[in-house]
Amino acid sequence: MRLLFLLASFYLQNVFVFCSQPKRVVDQMYVSFDHARYCVRRLNGTHEIGCQSAIRGNSGRMFMIDNDKEFNSYLNDNKTMNSFDAFIIVLNVNLFDSNHIDRLMKRLDTKLNGLLLYLKSKSARPLDFSPDDQCPNHRNSFYLNQTTETINWNRRGTGLFFRSFPFPIMLIEEEDDYQRLLKFYQQFSNGQSTPACGLELKTFQSAAHTTKTCMRRNDISHSLIDFQETFCDPIGGLNIYSKLPQSITIVPDQRPLKSVILILASTDSFQMFLETKRPTGGSQQPATALITFLALAHLIGQEQDELTKQNKEIIFVTLDGDAMDYSASYKFMFDMNNGNFPSGNKNERPIETKHIHSIIEFQSLSMNSELWLHSYPSKLIDQNFIDSLIKNNRKINQIPTGTPLPPASSQIFLQQTSSSFPAYILASINQNQILNRYYHSFFDDPSTLSINISTLEYNTTTQVSQWIKQIVEPFAQTLIESLVGVNKTVHIKQEIINNLVYCILKNMNCPLIHNVTNQSVGNTFQPFDQTSMPFSINTYPTSITPTFPFIQYVLGYFLRDRSFDLQNLPEKSCKERAYKDNFCSYTFVDGYLPSMNSNNTLSSGYCVRSYLRSVQSISPAFIIPNYDLSKTEYPTWTESRWTTISLRLFLIPTRTHEIVTLIIGMMLTSISFFFLCFLRYYTKVSLLQPSSS
């Protein structure tokens, strides 16, 4: 009765703002798991992938399977299987591969209403876990129509990410969530008569069928309702590029042929199980490559006096969206082929294929003792460059140029330009294998780089930051040697790499980003305090992700015009310059000490001049008017929208209990009905007669 009274008062308490939270019966019926990861729906031109639940959630009897033995005995247990209509199988994540899933789906058929994976503890994570295909991005690769043998780069890949499941799949990775689940399961699953535990998975996705259908539905506006409902969004974020501001070719000057070197890195990855507030993975791919990329940018910025003496320009480009069939690279090449690269200013001479000297890419860098350099095509590569790279860094091995390229954005650059320039890919990928055991999964976290994330500080020197320093310094040295001809040893302060590792892998709201931005931009990082850089699929319209501002400002600062630093412009004239100059951006920042020369004694900030451009990176398929989205020329990936995600545990009432309650109710109603009916027609009780008032 206590609950009843509180519930009655609750109705009226709604009027009052400061009411204390009353307890509801529903809190005593359901156990909620708030940190579960879930799998979502994505679509492309011809298929849908991922998982989906019914709009009210999928519920069923919970059955826990911990190892192979229990798995086999469950599949052979006909009695349990026939006693319930719907099952939610709780499976150890070590058993999540296509063999087990196929057998389970075949045996249970429509009775399988959902799958919940669990990780027993942090130390019990599987040795490898990669839901990506064995040959990643094979749908739009350079080797699509060629007869070369396909190499299975990701041998551990299960391909489950690209399959479509008619039921929801969720994953719990916290140890105390697993303990709670186990406790309730063991408490309530003895025999058939006691009520059994049930689970409800709710991950309703709005999108269905294919991208073409979904985008068409997006555009349907019902005349009675003003706003349109969006079911899916194209994937894509921002491609960001920057270079030394001194070298800008303005119309009508001609850009010399083969004068542009592009340095590429990715800023996205995907994982089958995501949760918006939890780390996304992506430490080995793309975080390490991205940190190397930014450190190289700093070194190039540091040595800009040497580099501006010659006529080649180095442009640093980050691509967002390449994890799903290279959407960002296709967009980049589409812009280039249409004269839109670099974007933004019509007075800047566009860069075309003939101007590109070579492209260098950092891809999938894991902390191994060896690295490999892939290159293509053999007739265009500069063997001297490769030789001096290997001479400066003994860890690099050259892969013979005949072998196919691993999954990398360079493939699309070569494909769209018919291989008219050489591509060099530095990766932890040998002749036939990606060495990352957790390629494109959320297990790819800093612990795979031997980083203890809980004790990592802003300036901790970790093994991986030293490793990156040992790669990036010889690399910059080789670049400068081959461009300027000067044999110069270059050094980058270890502190800079430590800070980058901290900011990207632990806390984006770090002193580095506050030092390279003005106050209002710096404040936009406050909500992301203590979160690492998210490496997941971004969609357009771009959601509020801190990744792009971070890269823009850090890259822009590292490649800034250092001679401009000394001009010591006050803030007001910095802003005026920003209005007048259309090519470069001017920001008034506090300054990042490790990057500044020691004889600078600027106390209250200074104006920074840098060249920075950001372009949308959604696939050209969504930009070309009247493009048929079912064609495979360009990738057409979209991600569904969803609202609530929930995972609840409860007791399923026994059949007898339900039926008894219903029968009692029906009997009471019918008996009272007939009794009163009898009293009306066979007695003269005035109350029941219809005539009087």
Place this chain on the structure above:
Amino acid sequence: MECAGCTLIAFGVPFSMFVFTIAHHPFRIIIAMTSAFFWLISLLLSSLLWFAVVPLRNQLAFAVPFTVLFQEIFRYLFYRLIKKAEFALQKAQMQELTAKGMVFDRFAVAYASGYGFGLISGTFAIVNVLSDMTGPGTIGIFGHSPDFFIATAFLALCIILLNTFWGVIFYTSLDKDGIHRFIGPAIVVFTHMLFSCMTLLNRKSTPTYSISIVIGYVLLVGMVIYTLILRGFNINNIRQRLN
């Protein structure tokens, strides 16, 4: 399915009562609705009191007696309202109204008012629990008794029926002269307080619902008998009526 069952248990009998005693009589419907509204105001006042006394918010045993008192006060206030309406109706042209069939039957009005009070009281008692029952789960994961839902439904039914008879006893007692004017309301208040405080026993984590349910239904039988006595029934009358 459990939700349907509990809804039928709690509202099955009142529904039949509605169909056969109130549905055909617009006047009784109005009385029932207005009576329900008075109950709502009494609930508002009790929750204002509960809200105001901040330190005792968790002590349900403090709030329950006051709620009972407020409800009974409003039952009395409704009685006064009906008295005024009856007086006004009598001042109007009674013959015309009688010809149309609108006779002021005091017993029916008392019954309808008690029914309205009871219906809204029972609804508030159970509707939240019913909506929580619509999910796939049932109570018990934290060790609560699995009979919670059935017990709630039966208690809600008991409250609805008890309120109906309390309404009749209250109003017919007040209409009589002499000692009945005090005994009737006193019995109503006393049994209401007894019933509500009995249900406070259900707050333990493994309560014995049978105590409060049995006592509730025993009280109900007692109220039915007292109503019949007040209306002047004895064994002979009943035999005559039924023939």
